Amino acid sequence: MVVAETSVHEACRTGNAKIVKLLLDANPGLQLNEPGKLGLAKDGFDQTCILVAVSSGHIGIVSDLLRVCADLALIVDKNGNSPLHYASSKGQREITRAVLWTLLKLNPKPAQKAQQYNHNGHTPLHLAAINYRVPVLEVFLLLAEPSFQVVTKSGETVFHLAVRYGRYNALVYLTTHVSNDIDFFDCRDLYGNTILHLAISEAQHKVRYEGVLAMSIGSIETNNCSLYTNPSKRHQQELSETLYHKGSIIRYIVQRRYKMPVTL
Numbered sequence: 001m002v003v004a005e006t007s008v009h010e011a012c013r014t015g016n017a018k019i020v021k022l023l024l025d026a027n028p029g030l031q032l033n034e035p036g037k038l039g040l041a042k043d044g045f046d047q048t049c050i051l052v053a054v055s056s057g058h059i060g061i062v063s064d065l066l067r068v069c070a071d072l073a074l075i076v077d078k079n080g081n082s083p084l085h086y087a088s089s090k091g092q093r094e095i096t097r098a099v100l101w102t103l104l105k106l107n108p109k110p111a112q113k114a115q116q117y118n119h120n121g122h123t124p125l126h127l128a129a130i131n132y133r134v135p136v137l138e139v140f141l142l143l144a145e146p147s148f149q150v151v152t153k154s155g156e157t158v159f160h161l162a163v164r165y166g167r168y169n170a171l172v173y174l175t176t177h178v179s180n181d182i183d184f185f186d187c188r189d190l191y192g193n194t195i196l197h198l199a200i201s202e203a204q205h206k207v208r209y210e211g212v213l214a215m216s217i218g219s220i221e222t223n224n225c226s227l228y229t230n231p232s233k234r235h236q237q238e239l240s241e242t243l244y245h246k247g248s249i250i251r252y253i254v255q256r257r258y259k260m261p262v263t264l
Contacts, residue, residue: 012053017060020053024068034233046105048075049143054086073113080118088124088140091133096124100143121153129174130157132167141177148178155190157225164232168249171195175256186258196257199250 006124011019050072053061061081065072076082084103088096103113115123128136128253137158140147151157156164158178175184188194193201 001068008049009052011212012049012058012061012065015056015058015061017058017064018062021064024064025156031139047151048072048077050083051077051081051086054083054095055090056101056159057090057092057095057187059092059098062095063076063098071108072079073099073106076118079120080116082113082116082118084114084116084124084128085118087124088133089127089131090135091128091136093135095192096136096139097143097237100139111152114140115147115150123147123150125150125158126152126161126206129161129167129170130165132170134170134173137173137177138186148174151189155185155188157187157189159184159187159195160193160198162188163253165197166249168252171249171252180239185253195252215248 007019008023011023034195040042050062050065073083084096084099087099100114105115115125117123122130125137125140125144126131128140148158152161159171159174161167162174178184182225184195186194189198
């Protein structure tokens with residue numbers, strides 16, 4: 001069953017702060033727990049107004065909603081994502097700050113909620129590292145520094161995630177500003193991988209995958225036999241960029257860890 005979008009829901013999505021504020025002022029003390037509805041709902045839904053406003057990046061509306069009901073910062077969708085997950089994954093620095101401040105007001109030690117896992121086993125900070133959101137990392141370092149100590153279900157730190165997803169700038173920021181608290185070079189996941197192990201493994205995987213993909217796209221099927229031509233220029237360029245990017249991460253880790261120059 002598809003729930004029709006109401007005016008409140010639409011206002012949160014489109015950023016119509018005037019409409020949202022009028023509705024909130026006219027209904028003091030009421031929560032927005034259902035899509036587009038003002039009321040006291042017991043159960044959260046996957047598309048609440050607060051999540052729509054966060055996802056759309058409307059800091060004014062998010063602030064108004066949190067002002068009326070701070071508990072909206074605790075809502076999660078069907079995948080276990082909270083407003084903080086949404087804001088972190090999208091790189092919304094100011095919304096991340098607003099939600100973290102709200103959690104701080106609800107509890108002087110907001111670390112537990114800031115470190116909450118979604119159903120994929122990721123905290124908001126993990127999503128920031130995965131999605132290359134350095135401004136969000138800065139906010140977490142200021143307001144929720146203990147979050148950097150939390151690992152994934154596979155034992156991966158935020159450093160592992162930055163390496164796995166090829167987030168070079170995020171890795172540089174983490175190793176520059178957070179490294180004093182975490183022995184990141186030698187920290188291992190559940191499979192015994194340090195970030196250097198992971199960087200090399202990911203680079204090898206990318207080379208194999210992209211190489212096979214390029215050859216497959218350049219193949220010509222004739223009488224059940226594959227006649228391979230040269231990979232397209234586009235895939236040659238993508239493979240070259242992949243090697244360069246992964247090589248940069250490996251080079252950076254080795255230079256920082258062993259204090260020696262590396263040529264790849």
